[in-house]
Amino acid sequence: MSEFFAHHVELIQRRWPALAARLLVEDTSPLQADLVEGLGSTLSVNGIQLTSRHDRVAEAQLQAASLAPDSPVLHVYGTGLGDLQAELLAREPLQRLYVHILNGAVFALVLQLLEQPWLEDLRVELLYAGDLGEIQLPFFALPSELVLADDFNAKIRDRLISETHLAFNNREFDPQSPEIVERLAASGQLLERDTDVARLFGSSVDREVFVIATGPSLEQHFETLRTIRQRAERPLFICVDTAYRPLLEHGIRPDIVVSIDQRISARHLPPQDSAGITLVYMPMVDPQVLGAWQGPRCVGYSVSPIYQQLRQQQPRGELYVGGSVIHPAVDLAVKMGATHVTLFGADFAFPGNKTHAGWSDGDLGPQLGAAKHWVLDGQGQRIKTQLNFRSYLCELERFIAGHPQVRFYNSSRAGAMIVGALYHPEFVQ
Missing domain, CATH: 3.90.1480 (sialyltransferase cstii, chain A)
Structure with a gap:
């Protein structure tokens, strides 16, 4: 168990004990993780980059800009490398940030490799996306984890993609x-x-x-x-x-x-x-x-x-x-x-x-x-x-x-x- 993972698990056990028990049995062994470098770097899982390899912060800022800056409650689907969570938590009006895990094994892997300080913010609520039967609004869904979503969270993934594509699908009904x-x-x-x-x-x-x-x-x-x-x-x-x-x-x-x-x-x-x-x-x-x-x-x-x-x-x-x-x-x-x-x-x-x-x-x-x-x-x-x-x-x-x-x-x-x-x-x- 890495030093990062031990720290993260201790924190999650304290705040979300039932979720911690599920994370501890997530199998990360089938995941192929690689460091991908550009102007910056990111983690690639099974060939899918979790974030930009050039500027993770700029990407997170662009993603955050799609959500109303004065919203007191926001939902993020996918955990990524924590960049979007950090960007949203910097907003003063934000009272609650729900982070919905779309792939438990990917999240467990990231917890082993990188520090995730957003987990300590008391405004954060952490849960598996599949624990709820319907998507929550307003939300941002990390594109990489819509691809990587596991079986348990697949139904919510489908709803997220359907909602995201709604305007595009309706374009022919003018x-x-x-x-x-x-x-x-x-x-x-x-x-x-x-x-x-x-x-x-x-x-x-x-x-x-x-x-x-x-x-x-x-x-x-x-x-x-x-x-x-x-x-x-x-x-x-x-x-x-x-x-x-x-x-x-x-x-x-x-x-x-x-x-x-x-x-x-x-x-x-x-x-x-x-x-x-x-x-x-x-x-x-x-x-x-x-x-x-x-x-x-x-x-x-x-x-x-x-x-x-x-x-x-x-x-x-x-x-x-x-x-x-x-x-x-x-x-x-x-x-x-x-x-x-x-x-x-x-x-x-x-x-x-x-x-x-x-x-x-x-x-x-x-x-x-x-x-x-x-x-x-x-x-x-x-x-x-x-x-x-x-x-x-x-x-x-x-x-x-x-x-x-x-x-x-x-x-x-x-x-x-x-x-x-x-x-x-x-x-x-």
Whole structure:
């Protein structure tokens, strides 16, 4: 035990004894640590520099400048080399600084190598990020440790990245965009005559609902879903648009299809034999696709600014959208009155090295080879995914947390673990 580490552990044991016990069992042996030099120097862990190698202080000052100087409470995610903490603690208005550990082993390693005087400041509270179920505001997340975050803290890492990217992700939803204005105008006549989605709200009180997405694990359930669909008394089947064609190909007719994306075409929603199937949509969907649909159509909005004018002119029911069509599908189930919702194909990942059920690699987005990120599956193992899938997962978990009166089930352990969704005993072995 190094002299630095002994001192730090004694200090942490005095202030946060339970956390100290966890730090003492962190295994730093798999970490490859190297000194990296430039105009200054820093520590590199597994090829990731914890800070700038040229000017750590200037970098910390730039990071601190993103947080309001008069804020009495601040949160830092990641421990780094302590530079940002020192910069923030120099602020007189600061009353409490919460430092959230994103990788326990990395923090333990730094405690062995460098003195960390910020730990002695009584305004500091130290905790593992994963001990809290949600991110805390206002925050700064150290970029290096968003990459190095360990399994225990991965859920919070995903929420931090999703929050950080929010403005960037919303850039394509500018209400003044010519493409958006044109699409909404083209949908005007359909919007006037189609049924308000609110008419469906409360129409299936206490009925079980299956919400079917297009993750690869859906393939495990085609036969079971077909059998259940044939029962006289059965759950309501709601599917997302990209799951519609694979379901039909396996002899499964959903009751409701939900679509919100302007890129959905007749290839995804073939109109043949759609009579009797309700299409719930938002006005960004291609009017030609909508016009060809043979079954009933119901229209609604999200809270997106692109629908602000329409909401005033032609009020319609609202469904929650958090980036993916699965969100309004789940919200529809809840607003229809479901108390039990079972998710199929809600993988948010690429189990079995496949991207989607019923579609070829790359048909519905990036190819498998582009997957550079990971989530934990139902077995606690890392599984490939893409960045936007992790964001969609975060938003679904937040939705589930906000509806404690509904019991949510996941039908497979193959995809991402969904916090708040139990594994269904009938479908998960």
